[in-house]
Each structure stands twice: as structure tokens, then as C-alpha cells.
Amino acid sequence: MTNKIFMLMTFIGVPLSVIGSLMHWPTMILFIIYCLSIVALASYMGRATESLAIVAGPRIGGLLNATFGNAVELIISIFSLKAGLIGVVLASLTGSVIGNLLLVAGLSFFVGGLKFKRQLFNVHDARHNSGLLMFAIIVAFVIPEIFSMNMNETKTLSLSVGISIILIALYLAALFFKLVTHRGVYQTEESETAAENGHHEEPEWGKGKSILILLLSTLAVAYISENLVHTFHYVAEAFGWTELFIGVIIVAIVGNAAEHASAIVMAYKNKMDIAVEIAVGSTLQIAMFVAPVLVLLSLLFEKKMPLVFTLPELITMVTSVLLMVVISNDGESNWFEGLTLLAAYIIMGIGFYLL
């Protein structure tokens, strides 16, 4: 069902995007077409990556998921960097972090909790992820914020580059830990069965078709993203929104909509391990892979991007992490914990809207 909707959206949205941008349709209409097309294409990219991952086996598959999982955000951000919109990039990174931690996990806990009184997920994974969240957000994002107060631009950039390299290295080490040295060590019986079943899982598409779809949809996302970022300024003015609000809330939701949907579906099926993995795993990928890669890529452009967020951005990420760490610490969820996360998201949304 959802797949059919996304197919329709793609085959109508992408041609309209091309025609509309060439014929200079009204910016607001273009903005909406672009957003919907990207949401649909993101679902194709996700499914192609998933299929490839199954074909390639768990190790290479895990690596593929870890690299392409947030490809859409990466592509939009690269075009934003190229356009010199560093503020939008940092804002959309922030938005992805709080969106995944609070909105995706919150909706999953809430919707799943309406059906099941208590839902369990692997407490070892939750604690492993908590450690990484603390490292990435509380250490690696907070330190440059504070230290850069007494640094000139060059030093701030050096510090950002150093931290970015360490973030990527630790992200790769985390994959190595999870896929090689400690694969299955912390698995519960239930998840073991799931993993075994998973081995027999049939990919949706074959290898060739997956690669083709991945390539085509990546190209399409790239084309549309380049046009999308140039509509931000206009849309912000038209709605009276700040660029910060567009970056933190709109771009983040557009870039992650497909993932959001699948996390909630998983929660509703009581597969909380997968729902949590999508929400928290995606956050970690943004913070430990997408963000540092963008810092390093920005060295190729005219405007370099240091790893220094605005204070409201940093504080929302820090408090989201602390809230999530405390809530997920017991490996259990219910509707009220979901509502708490959603309430936190709404508070931050109001904040960014008014800023």
C-alpha cells in the first residue's frame, strides 16, 4: 500500500519537479513538489539499500545500511554547503538528531504502546547506543562549542576537522564491534531467532535492479535537492518562518519521512528492537558519520563549516540525548514514554518557530 503511494508520488513528482523548475513555476508550489518527491524517492533508496544489504550478507549489508541510510540528508546538505547555506546544514543536522530521537522514537513508543501495555527491546543495545549518543553529542559536539569561544576561526576549524576524523573512526570501530568482534554477543534469544529468520529473508529486488534503482533515485534526489535548497529563502519569507525552523523541522522531516514510517510500523508489530534501531541508529549515523563527513567535504567549498552549532541547536540535542538515555535505560517502553518524547519535540518545535 504505502509502496504504491510512493510509486505514484515518484512517477508524478519527479517529472513535475523537472518541468516545474525549467518553467519557473511559483516557488511555493515547487517547494511542495520537491518535498513530496524526495519523500517518495527516499523510500526507494531505503528499499534498494535494504535489498542490497540482504544480498550482500549481514556484514557488508550492515556497512551499506550504515553508509547509505541517510544518503538523502547527505545529498541535500552537500547542495546546501555548495550554496554556502552553512546555517541550514547545521540546522538540518540538529533537526535529524532531535527528529529521530524524539519524533520517530516518540511516535514508535506511543503507537506501539497503544496496542501493547509494555514493550521490550534489547537493553544491551540500548546501553551501547546510550554510550555512543553521550560520546557524539555530549562530548564531540559540546567541546568545540565551548572551546571555540576562545579560539580564532582557523583553530576552530582545525579542532572541527580533528573531531570529525575521530567521530568517523569511532563510527567505523562501532560497526566493527557490532558486525565482527561482538556480533550476537549481546543478543537476546528472541532477537537471535529474528536474526536467523532474517537470514532467510528474501530481498525485494535483485542485485542489479537494486543498484540501478539506487543510482537513479540518488541522481533524482540530487537534482531535486539542488533546486530545493534555493527555495528555502523564499518559503521562509512567505510563511514568516526562520531559516532555522525550515532546517530543523521541515528539511529533517522531509529527509527522514520514509524511515519514520517504517519505525512506527515496526513498533506497531511489537518489533521494538528494529524500531529503536532505526530511531537511535539513524541519530548516531547523522552525528558520527553525516555531520563529520560534511565538515570534511566543506573544506572543498569556499565556505568551510566548523562543527559549531548555535546554542539553541546544541542545547536541544543535548537535552534530547539526556532524556532518551534516561528513558531507554531500562529496555522497556510504553505509550506514556512515547508521549513524553513527543512533548519534548513539540516544545523544541515551538522554540525554533518563535526564534
Place this chain on the structure above:
Amino acid sequence: MTNKIFMLMTFIGVPLSVIGSLMHWPTMILFIIYCLSIVALASYMGRATESLAIVAGPRIGGLLNATFGNAVELIISIFSLKAGLIGVVLASLTGSVIGNLLLVAGLSFFVGGLKFKRQLFNVHDARHNSGLLMFAIIVAFVIPEIFSMNMNETKTLSLSVGISIILIALYLAALFFKLVTHRGVYQTEESETAAENGHHEEPEWGKGKSILILLLSTLAVAYISENLVHTFHYVAEAFGWTELFIGVIIVAIVGNAAEHASAIVMAYKNKMDIAVEIAVGSTLQIAMFVAPVLVLLSLLFEKKMPLVFTLPELITMVTSVLLMVVISNDGESNWFEGLTLLAAYIIMGIGFYLL
């Protein structure tokens, strides 16, 4: 015993308050009479609420406790708002939060720990409360502080009102969770037995008498509070105290003295679930109900109150919550954990005294 003392204090204190205020006795003497009378009246209000709660059954009773539990602070604060003393209101909210988390819980852990080597309390409730503490203090109080730095007054007030509504909504949802959808789900065997025994508990007073006492003592507290807030300025000058110190330490202790006493008695009887519930539950009530209600009520007065604390106030609340979350996380207490909380309270007290 304690009840008799409170009775004496009431029947001497309340008339003296009226006579003294009409005859313009020295402010310092009035301040002391007012404080002692409120301490005594608060105990009456607490017992009347308790009796009503037993008569009304657990659901309505829980609601009653949740609404009237901090009625005294609410009343004092409303009169402070009316007098335009916004600084005192925010300070006394801060004082109630750190007083309940550090002083009440600290004394309970310490006194209980002198008698019992290890005391256990429901770890599920502790974690549920930790999540709410994180939400209320770390998210809902920190966000407006940071965001308001770049906002004008109107926007800060809008943000405060929005957050207040969400806080109250989540507080009601938490009651619904606890009293309806998940009643008894996380109960330990021991607490189940306690709850069953609780059902047979005899109310101290009948329904009519409880309502009468609640009404009369509320009226008396209101009358005295109105006079009390006008003595603050004088007392501050006389003792060389700051208004901040009066709000954070003195008002908070006066408003919560009765609760303090009963939490400690419960800890001494090894009923740690109740002791922790009084300390942490009362904190949550202040942060998620009293504080946002005061923000909304302030819209009716000339001086509006945004949900923006001073930095020392915010930091003491944040660090108190973090300390409490880590200490209560294992569902166990001992005298040393109590002493740690008390030491934190003393440090903050010195800080506010010197500020």
C-alpha cells in the same frame, strides 16, 4: 503527637496572625507567626486531602492529591504574583524543587538509613519519575532559558505559555497513565499488599468534615500568605538576606514543612516507596503543575511571568535532577546517599545565601 503540636500552633497562630496584622506588630514577629501558622495549616490541608482521597477511592483520590498537594505554595505564589514579586515566585519554585529532591529525600534516605542498612523502593516508579524529572526540568525549564536569550519579551512569553500548556497536559497524561491504563502494572508484590491494605485504610475525618477543614484552612492560608509576602522585603533587609535566599530556602521550607515531616516518618518506618513518592512526586507536581499554572495565572495580572529562571536557579535544579536520577536509578538507598543529597543542598544553600 505531631498532630497535637500542629493543632496548638494553628489555634494560637491563626488568631495571632489576624490580630498582629491588624495591630501592625513588628514585622519580624509577624513574619515568624505567619511562617509557623502556615506550617501548621499545611498539615491540616494535607490531612484533609488525604482523608478525602481515601473516601473518594484511588483514582479521584490520586487526582485530589495531585492537585491540592502543593496548594500552600500555590496560594503563597499567587499572592506574590499579585504583588508583582515575580522573582520571589520563581525562587520559591526553585526552592521547592531542590528542597524536595535534596532536603526531603536526603533526610528520608539518611534517617531511614541510620536504622536500616539497605532500603529498597520500586525501581520502576523511580525510573518513571526520572523520565519525568528529565522532561520537566532538563527540557521544559532549560529550553526557554536558552531560547529567550535571542527573543524579545513577547516571544518569550508565548514560548512560556506554550510550554506551560504542554507541561500541564503531560502531567494529566501521567496521572491517566498511573491511575488508569497502567495502574498496578509495575507494582512489586510488597507494594501490592500495601495497596490492598491501603484500600481498607480508614480516613481520619469524614467527607463533610474534610471539605470543611480544607476550605477553612485554605482561607486561612490565603489570608496569612497575602500578609506574609509583604514582609519579605523587610526581613531580607533585617537579616542581610537576599530576596532570592528567602524565596529559595525560607518560603520553600515553610511551604513544605508538613510534607517533609511525613516523608521522614515513612522512611523511618522503612516505607521507602511512600517517602520517595512524597519527595519526587511533590517535585514533579511543582514543576509540571504549580509552575505552569502560575505562568498561565500571571497573564491575569499586570506583571506576566515567563518560565525563565535566573541561571543559578536553573543550574541548581538541573544538577539536583541529574544527581537524583543517578542516585535513585538502582531502587535502593542508604544513609550515605542521603548525606550526599543533603551535602548538595547545603552547597546550594550557601550559594544562595552569598549571592
Place this chain on the structure above:
Amino acid sequence: MTNKIFMLMTFIGVPLSVIGSLMHWPTMILFIIYCLSIVALASYMGRATESLAIVAGPRIGGLLNATFGNAVELIISIFSLKAGLIGVVLASLTGSVIGNLLLVAGLSFFVGGLKFKRQLFNVHDARHNSGLLMFAIIVAFVIPEIFSMNMNETKTLSLSVGISIILIALYLAALFFKLVTHRGVYQTEESETAAENGHHEEPEWGKGKSILILLLSTLAVAYISENLVHTFHYVAEAFGWTELFIGVIIVAIVGNAAEHASAIVMAYKNKMDIAVEIAVGSTLQIAMFVAPVLVLLSLLFEKKMPLVFTLPELITMVTSVLLMVVISNDGESNWFEGLTLLAAYIIMGIGFYLL
């Protein structure tokens, strides 16, 4: 083996230190000789304290370890205070805190984790220590930082003195808790056996010899430290380092090298309880004993030292504690958790280098 190397280093390094300082050798060479000599002497002091502790029995022994465990840092810091180098003292306290929490624990977890898939340590002790870390760093170090922003120097110093007294008192109470009222209460079976075996442990040296060695090496450390602190300024300039970097990274490593070595050896032998105790116990000793004692001692010197760190120092300590609390919370470690702590240390090291 290591002992022999330290013996050689001592019997060559100490005479060279004396001769070199009298003959005014090049500062850079002196700096290196001083550092190596102190590393070696610290190992002697550690072993002498250990022997005395065994002879004296667990209670007095625990007290001895708790007082003399960081004697080297204390001595270096006293001479820095005397020289008016308050910035260096605060920096080296910071360095000891983050060095023990991130570098020592990180290396222990990592090296131990290369050999063992999962390593366990006493989860009760870990949580007890987490509570103390939160109290010492998050409450007692953060409060004066924030409150002093609106205080004059005299009040800041009063607050610092008050907090220092409370820190020392709570540190003594923690010893009383651990060695008297709750000795063995939280012990696992394994650690009980270890403790029993420990009772039969043979001291390396007798009582007299231990005291003599402790005395002589303390004197030598004192002599060398006094000379060492005067080389800092020169070394900083020569290498283009800041004094902050010297304090935080170099002094902290020199002062703790011997402890570092023994923690890692213990982890490699899978004695994680001891490794964690060295790392976290030493941090607590620095924060709750050495730091406040130095604040109080500074009252005797011309330049008083308030308990107010620079913002980068405070934030690195706070984030280190939060990271450690979350990582150690489950009483389990592996190589990846070690690597995470090390990565955090490297990020902070780069930050202080560039500052």
C-alpha cells in the same frame, strides 16, 4: 620488571635532577629529567603506601591509600600554589580528573577487552561511585562556576571554602561508609574471595622500610616538584604549548603514570574491580580531597585559589563524568567502551592543545 625500570630511573634520575638544577642545565633537559624521576618516585610512593596499608589492616589501610594515593599531585600543586601558578593547579586538577576517567579507564577497558570479550565489575560500587562523581563534579564544581558570575572575589572565595569543607567531610563520610558501616555489604561472591585472599596478602616491604621509603621519596618528589613548576613557562614557549595544555595533559600524565600502569595490568589480568577502583577512586580522591585541600591551603599563600575552573576545564570534566556514568552503569566493559573513552580524551587533548 616494571619495578626494576622504575628503580633504575630513580637512582639515575634523582641525582641527575639535583646536579642538573644546581648546575643550571638547559631547561628542556631538566624538564624531561624531572618528569621521568617523578614518574619513578611515584611508583615507590605507591608501593610503600600499599605495603603500609596491608600491614595496617583494611580500615587504616584504606585511609592511608585514600590520603597518600595522590600525594604526588598534591605536592606538585602545593609548589605551584606557592609560585602563584593558580591556573596550572586548576589545570592539573582537571587533567587528573579527565586523565583518570578517560585515559586510565579507557586504556584499562581497551587493553582488557582485547583479551576478554566481556569484563564484569561490581555494579554496586560503580553506582556508588557514579553518585559521588555526580556530586563532586556536577554539583560541587559547577555551582561555584555559575554563582561566581554574580559574586565579588571575597564571596567567591567564601563559597569555595564552604564547598571545600563539605567535599572533604563527605569524602571522609564515604570512607566511613565503605570501611565501617557498609564494609562488604555490596560485595559480590567473587570479590569476597578476593578480599579474603587479600587478607593473606604479603606486604612488599616491612613497616619501617615502607615508612622510610615513603618519607625519602616524598622529600625527593617535593624537591623536584619545586624545580619542575619553574620550567613550565619555558617549556610552554619552546613547544608552542599553552600553560593550560601543560597542566591538563603533561602534569596529569606525569603525576599519574604509575597508577595508569597498574590499572592497565589489573585489567589485563581481568581484575576489573581493581582497575575501575584505581581509575574512578583516584578521580574521586582528586575531586573530593586534593582539590578542596588545595583551596584551603591556598589561604596560607598570597594568592588564594577559588574553586572556579575555566569554562573549557569545567565542561571537559562534566562531560567526562556524564560519559563515564552512562558507560559504567551496567557493570560491564569491552574494548569498544574503552576506545570510546580514549576517543573522548583525544578530542579534549586536541582542544586544550589548540586553545
